[in-house]
Amino acid sequence: MEFFKQIKSAVNIEIEKLRSENLMGSAKEAVVELDLFLNWKTDSFFFNPQMIKTICKVSDVFLTLKESSSTPSFKIISVRNAKDDGDFALCPRCDQYIFSPDHNRRNYDNLCDRCCAVLVQDFPEHDSVTQIKERLKVTNTLDWE
Ligand SMILES: [Zn+2]
Numbered sequence: 001m002e003f004f005k006q007i008k009s010a011v012n013i014e015i016e017k018l019r020s021e022n023l024m025g026s027a028k029e030a031v032v033e034l035d036l037f038l039n040w041k042t043d044s045f046f047f048n049p050q051m052i053k054t055i056c057k058v059s060d061v062f063l064t065l066k067e068s069s070s071t072p073s074f075k076i077i078s079v080r081n082a083k084d085d086g087d088f089a090l091c092p093r094c095d096q097y098i099f100s101p102d103h104n105r106r107n108y109d110n111l112c113d114r115c116c117a118v119l120v121q122d123f124p125e126h127d128s129v130t131q132i133k134e135r136l137k138v139t140n141t142l143d144w145e
Helices: 002-020 049-056 113-122 128-139
Strands: 030-038 060-067 073-081 088-090 097-099
Touching (some): 002 030, 002 049, 002 073, 030 049, 049 060, 113 128
Parallel strands (some): 030 060
Antiparallel strands (some): 030 073
16 A cells, blocks of 8 residues: 555645646646556556546546566656646536547536436436436447436
């Protein structure tokens, strides 16, 4: 876990730099690109982008795994603001930036897949549900129906 703390504090330092220049608000706006140097035999199964995303509380993480024979290490390639990146859409319900580079395939109202599923399944009477279903016919990106 020490390794994750190192990643988190290095990412936080980059986020603070951007915040001090008024280029970022909170960490949830951050998109992090990271190289991880791991020993395939012992380390690799521990790591996935979702885990690092959760630990760092950022919007998204892009990982490149590289082989190394020594102890695990990492290199931050970039930390940028999802707000300035057209490949991300802000979900109006959960307030998270979602990677969705193809604008034509975005959900109704830029809702994320998770929020669409919650609305349709748990709030079938919600005003948005009809539009979500209409949009699904066009994008056909979800398989939870
Ligand atoms: Zn959402």
